[in-house]
Amino acid sequence: MNSELPDEKEVRCLCPPVIHLQPFGKFSQREAQLLGKELTKRIEDIFGVELECEVHPPLPLSDTLMNDGHTRYRADKIIKSMAANANRHNIYIGLTHKDISCSVHGKKDWGVQGLSLIPGNACVASTFRVKDRRDSWKVVCHEFIHTYFTYNHCPKDDPFCLMQAAKGHPRYKGKNGLCPHCSSVLKI
Numbered sequence: 001m002n003s004e005l006p007d008e009k010e011v012r013c014l015c016p017p018v019i020h021l022q023p024f025g026k027f028s029q030r031e032a033q034l035l036g037k038e039l040t041k042r043i044e045d046i047f048g049v050e051l052e053c054e055v056h057p058p059l060p061l062s063d064t065l066m067n068d069g070h071t072r073y074r075a076d077k078i079i080k081s082m083a084a085n086a087n088r089h090n091i092y093i094g095l096t097h098k099d100i101s102c103s104v105h106g107k108k109d110w111g112v113q114g115l116s117l118i119p120g121n122a123c124v125a126s127t128f129r130v131k132d133r134r135d136s137w138k139v140v141c142h143e144f145i146h147t148y149f150t151y152n153h154c155p156k157d158d159p160f161c162l163m164q165a166a167k168g169h170p171r172y173k174g175k176n177g178l179c180p181h182c183s184s185v186l187k188i
């Protein structure tokens with residue numbers, strides 16, 4: 001998911017960023033470390049650059065991060081809670097096992113797997129809707145790419161591209177990298 005991304009453009013950043021993984025609630029630091037290892041390995045496979053990844057101790061998921069009905073956590077509130085520490089060279093990615101939502105598709109509270117607010121340097125990923133935990137890195141990598149490159153969804157709608165829009169029905173099978181188009185415009 002993303003919100004209000006600019007039109008697709010070629011983006012190349014000069015200085016590789018540090019990824020900060022910020023677990024929330026019952027998402028343990030150990031889990032975040034394992035996910036961070038997987039993520040940086042995959043990013044290296046995709047972009048040929050090994051990024052530094054810092055894993056922070058979990059923060060509580062406070063009630064103030066919930067939606068009005070107190071049924072889910074708001075993705076935008078989680079992102080904003082990390083925004084002060086994030087900048088172009090320090091991308092913060094919040095991690096939670098809880099269901100998260102945002103206002104999108106004309107719905108006030110729509111459940112999502114992840115969200116990036118552009119412009120911004122923080123995003124959030126939830127494992128709640130990910131059936132196979134081995135696919136969690138794909139959600140995190142998708143949001144990282146939105147955030148770091150201010151990149152929209154795959155313009156080719158390629159089913160094997162990590163940046164394909166989920167459109168409410170996320171599929172992870174066979175998504176292990178970028179399509180030729182996205183890999184030609186995204187470089188670290």
Ligand SMILES: [Zn+2]
Binds near residue numbers: 146153
């Ligand atoms: Zn997206």
Ligand SMILES: [Zn+2]
Binds near residue numbers: 156157164178179181
């Ligand atoms: Zn693509």
